Amino acid sequence: MFDLFSGLPLAVGFSLVLALALVLAFEFINGFHDTANAVATVIYTKAMPPHLAVFFSGICNFLGVLLGGVGVAYAIVHLLPIDVLLNLENGRSLAMVYSILAAAIVWNLGTWYLGIPSSSSHTLIGAILGVGVVNALLTDLPVSTGVNWGKALDIGLSLIISPLAGFVIAGLMLLALKKLFVGSKMHKTPEQRRTIDNKKHPPFWNRLILVLSAMSVSFVHGSNDGQKGIGLIMLVLIGIVPAKFILDPGATPYQIQRTYDATVHLHSLYTRNADVLDEFLALRTPPAPLAQDFRCNPRNTPSTIQAVRLSLDGIHAYNELPPAVRGQVRRYLLCLDDTARRVAGLGVLPAAEAADLQRLRRDLTATAEYAPLWVIAAVALALGVGTMVGWRRVVVTVGEKIGKQGMTYAQGMSAQITAVAAIGVANLFSLPVSTTQVLSSGVAGTMVANRSGLHNGTVRTILLAWLLTFPISMLLSAGLFSLTVMALKI
Structure with a gap:
């Protein structure tokens, strides 16, 4: 990290600092929204004092980001069209990243100021869609090629299904607790606990479950939402200082050999299935x-595989390759991965071959889609600090303003356990989901199940924010990107 700025011209160094600051600002504000939701119930129910809750939440977020991999990070990145990912060094690609970040920050900051639990995931994805569509229009390409719409559909479905599942499952869990533990103290609100029992904190076992589930929400939040910032930082680093980051500089000889072997096995897999893939891949x-002006085309697959093998043959460290060759290798690997994704989508491979293809895709991109430890740590720190600064507004909304009555301990447990399960499942499939939506929906589901009633005004405001997030973030990013391209003539 410390040699990041060595040898960089002043203007390039300034551009790098600005871009990194914007990404970390986005994650800092993400802490206002999403991580604050992770500790909202445990603070509101007095299971933990705020300073301890946000401190341990920050640690769990850090561990979640550290151990969560980069699957979700690059799921977000791959919403951008493959041609942009292949040519991140050009000015237009960097303008896209700046526009995405600026739009996401403006909307997130505005909704936080109003105390509305808004989705950072929706904001970021909407901003990416906006610049992708405008980029296609500016380059006279069909809008259908401006964004990876297949990936966008998968992510959109996960963002729609997860809050609905949170609402239903959390409500059903509360009903089960009410039936199994009739008259239990877990069904009291913090106010009732103080008034009736003259005690400040929840009963021991309820408190323990609230604390553990809140920290689990923070962990899965880090392993899901935290990765979005990681993906954005890697876009910035590869775009501004490609010589240092375009391929993993810490890749071991074993990892490079696995990448080489993946191309060999990929060619063998395609050859075995040439009868159904020849027309698509021009295998014969x-x-x-x-x-020189390489473009990703499935019919170039045999040539691309051959180029990777020639480039990596006998290589033990990527710094043995000239920077230009490293850039070519990254382009080839991403192109092979994109083509493999499209091959899988054809549905013509036997199940065993399709499973092998997925494993080969992971090996192909292992050293091209990575994140240094300092990037992970910086994102985790930004999330944690954001939580400590801005948690209060969202905690009040989640604890008191969604339902007409205060939240009981059982409701808090049900909402948090449901959020952990929903986000954990999404992580398994490398799908980004919104902690805000899942947890707020879970709280609303428990309010309905508890017959507490919902504050219609608050619910309408939250729903309106969710509905407006996509179009507004798209318009903001599209407008900023258009203005930047026209102003700089890039």
Whole structure:
């Protein structure tokens, strides 16, 4: 990290500092929204004092980001079209990243100021869609190619299904607790606990479950939402200082060999299935040298595989390759991965071969889609500090303003356990979901199940924010990107 700025011109160094600051600002504000939701119930129910809750939440977020991998990070990144990912060094790609970040920060900050539990995931994805569509229009390409719409559909479904599941499952869990533990103290609100029992804190076992589930929400939040910032920082680093970050500089000889072997096995897999893939991949055409202005085309697959093997043959560390060759290798690997994704979508491979193809995709991109430890730590720190600064507004909304009555201990447990399960499942499939939506929906579900009633005004405000987040973030990012492209003529 310390040699990050060595040898960089002043303007490039300033651009890098600004871009990194914007990403960390986004994650800082994300802490206002999403991480504050993770500790909202445990603070409101007095299970933990705020300073301890946010401190341990920050630690759990850090561990979640550290151990969560980068699957979700690059699921977000791959909403951008493959041509942008192949050519991140150009000015237009960087303008896209700046526009995405600025739009996401403006909307997140505005909704936080109003105390509305808004979705950082929705904001970021909407901003990406906005610049993707405008980029296609500015380059005279079909809008259908401006965004990876297949990935966008998968993510959109996860963002829609997860809060609905949170609402239903949390409500059912509360009904089960009410039936199994009739008359239990877990069904009291903190106010009732103080008035009737003259005690400040929840009963011991309820308190323990509230604390553990809140920290689990923080952990899965870090392993899901925290990765979005990681993906954005890697876009910035690869775009501004590609010589240092375009491929993992810490890749071991074993990892590089696995990448090489993946291309060999990929060619074998395609050859075994040439009868159904030849027309799509031009497998029986002799490989031809790739053009200098490389574009990802499935029919160039044999040539691309051959180019990777020639580049990596005998290589033990990526710094043995000239920077230009490293850039080419990254482009080739991402192109092979994109083509493999499209092959899988054809539905013509036997189940065993399709499973092998997925494993080969992971090996292909292992050293091209990575994140240094300092990037992970910086994102985790920004999330944690954001939680400590801005938690109060969202805690009050979640604890008191969604339902007409205060939240009981059982409601807090049901909402938090449901959020852990929903986000954990999404992590398994590398799908981004909104902690805000899942937890707020879970609280609303328990309010309905408890017959507490909902504050219609608050619910309408939250729903309106969710409905407006996509179009507003799209318009903001699209407008900023258009203005930047026209102003700088890039």
